[in-house]
Amino acid sequence: MSKLDVLAPLDLKHFAPPRPTLDDSASPDILWPDHVFPDLPPLLQGHPDIHLRNGVIDADNNAQPDAERAFFVADLSQVYKQHLRWRKCLPNIKPFYAVKCNPDPYVLRLLAALGTGFDCASNGEISQVLAIGGIDPTRIIFANPCKAVSFIRNAAKMHVDMMTFDNADELYKIARAHPGAKLVVRILTDDSKALCQLGIKFGAPLSAVPALLAKAKELDLDVVGVSFHVGSGNYDPTVYTDAIRRAHTAFDMGTEAGYHFSLLDVGGGFEDALFEQAASYLTDAIETYFPDRAGLQIIAEPGRFYVSKAFSIATNIIARRAPLGNEVAPSAASDQPRVMYYINDGVYGAFNCILFDHQVVHPYVLSMDGSFHVAASEPIESSSVWGPTCDSIDCVCPNVQLPVSLRVGDWLGFANMGAYTVCAASQFNGFQVSKVVYTAGIFRPAEVRAVLARFASEIDKGNV
Numbered sequence: 390m391s392k393l394d395v396l397a398p399l400d401l402k403h404f405a406p407p408r409p410t411l412d413d414s415a416s417p418d419i420l421w422p423d424h425v426f427p428d429l430p431p432l433l434q435g436h437p438d439i440h441l442r443n444g445v446i447d448a449d450n451n452a453q454p455d456a457e458r459a460f461f462v463a464d465l466s467q468v469y470k471q472h473l474r475w476r477k478c479l480p481n482i483k484p485f486y487a488v489k490c491n492p493d494p495y496v497l498r499l500l501a502a503l504g505t506g507f508d509c510a511s512n513g514e515i516s517q518v519l520a521i522g523g524i525d526p527t528r529i530i531f532a533n534p535c536k537a538v539s540f541i542r543n544a545a546k547m548h549v550d551m552m553t554f555d556n557a558d559e560l561y562k563i564a565r566a567h568p569g570a571k572l573v574v575r576i577l578t579d580d581s582k583a584l585c586q587l588g589i590k591f592g593a594p595l596s597a598v599p600a601l602l603a604k605a606k607e608l609d610l611d612v613v614g615v616s617f618h619v620g621s622g623n624y625d626p627t628v629y630t631d632a633i634r635r636a637h638t639a640f641d642m643g644t645e646a647g648y649h650f651s652l653l654d655v656g657g658g659f660e661d662a663l664f665e666q667a668a669s670y671l672t673d674a675i676e677t678y679f680p681d682r683a684g685l686q687i688i689a690e691p692g693r694f695y696v697s698k699a700f701s702i703a704t705n706i707i708a709r710r711a712p713l714g715n716e717v718a719p720s721a722a723s724d725q726p727r728v729m730y731y732i733n734d735g736v737y738g739a740f741n742c743i744l745f746d747h748q749v750v751h752p753y754v755l756s757m758d759g760s761f762h763v764a765a766s767e768p769i770e771s772s773s774v775w776g777p778t779c780d781s782i783d784c785v786c787p788n789v790q791l792p793v794s795l796r797v798g799d800w801l802g803f804a805n806m807g808a809y810t811v812c813a814a815s816q817f818n819g820f821q822v823s824k825v826v827y828t829a830g831i832f833r834p835a836e837v838r839a840v841l842a843r844f845a846s847e848i849d850k851g852n853v
């Protein structure tokens with residue numbers, strides 16, 4: 390009997406978060422270490438909050454030199470949930486997960502197991518995805534319109550054929566290094582309603598497309614379709630209407646140039662909170678501009694949507710600066726919060742999302758004075774939260790309300806830390822990148838585990 394067969398159906402009630410206190414450490418049945426993939430950390434079970442608390446308890450009982458280091462908890466069931474949501478709202482659009490958003494090995498494996506494709510931007514990402522095993526190179530789109538020639542050559546060697554371009558120089562490079570590539574022209578769309586606008590760097594304006602396609606034809610290259618990106622962290626779901634209209638114009642330009650386009654790539658930019666709305670605008674626009682979809686493959690490159698809510702981080706307050714008595718704050722800083730907390734991850738680490746991704750993060754008190762409970766009556770005051778490096782840019786929250794009695798050794802948690810965080814963390818000043826603890830989570834955890842276990846055994850047998 391395989392491991393899968395003996396997996397008992399799990400009672401969801403079992404996963405309701407018990408509330409351990411510091412002296413009531415988690416009972417053994419809450420932990421369910423499982424080495425689904427021998428080279429990865431174990432896959433635990435249970436509510437992510439339990440693992441945040443367990444991490445805190447472990448740290449408090451640990452005498453290691455980095456006992457109190459910050460750590461992530463990843464709830465893989467959250468990724469699974471987003472995938473089901475995607476399939477429900479956009480059943481005819483195949484997601485190619487944007488690896489750059491969070492190349493976590495469990496996330497990549499879960500998505501691979503669920504059958505998504507992958508949007509890679511470099512040789513490194515392509516190798517990472519292919520190294521998992523069981524992923525056909527046709528499931529990868531090399532979606533960086535400006536690639537090094539050696540990367541294009543390597544993509545050819547790895548049989549990664551699908552790639553984007555938005556300029557003529559790229560066409561010459563591809564003609565030399567991968568003449569058999571299946572090209573996708575990335576067009577410029579309105580990205581003014583996004584946290585991160587990508588159009589200042591990428592995308593051909595429609596007016597440039599006919600000449601690019603003529604050049605591609607002249608070089609005997611195969612252009613198969615059109616892509617765009619409405620900007621990362623898009624907060625106006627209506628932008629898809631205009632983007633699809635432009636894509637349709639580009640399809641006509643393709644026909645004009647002698648191509649028959651068969652691929653529409655609607656890019657990324659999907660926000661968790663606005664997803665259903667975006668999906669609805671997108672679906673309507675596709676219906677309007679592409680009513681006849683015979684032979685048309687539609688794909689997307691979601692990143693943030695899949696992972697943003699799946700990761701939380703626990704950080705330890707390693708230092709605090711507060712006036713001892715009734716000192717008057719230095720006048721220049723008189724409008725600054727009176728108390729400054731220093732935590733052990735910052736903008737050079739996981740919180741780089743504040744600088745690079747324009748995120749605003751919100752801490753909550755994870756543990757205070759040895760307890761996971763903060764009374765509602767606890768007085769609060771304006772405070773600021775800083776990272777551990779010696780750089781003053783390393784500010785996590787300039788002004789946030791926190792309990793007056795918060796002290797060194799207490800823990801602050803941050804939710805929604807899955808997108809554009811771990812992936813761009815540095816080790817500046819000798820601070821290590823925070824580690825990740827994995828749980829199958831609370832949403833259909835048995836399914837999550839089964840999907841992963843089946844994938845692992847298929848890779849093992851080499852027959853995915």
Ligand SMILES: *Cc1c(COP(=O)(O)O)cnc(C)c1O
Pocket residue numbers: 487489490508532533587618620621622623656657658659690691692693694
């Ligand atoms: C970053 C990026 C994505 C992912 O964007 P999200 O906003 O995270 O969905 C998709 N495609 C390309 C080409 C990108 O550069």
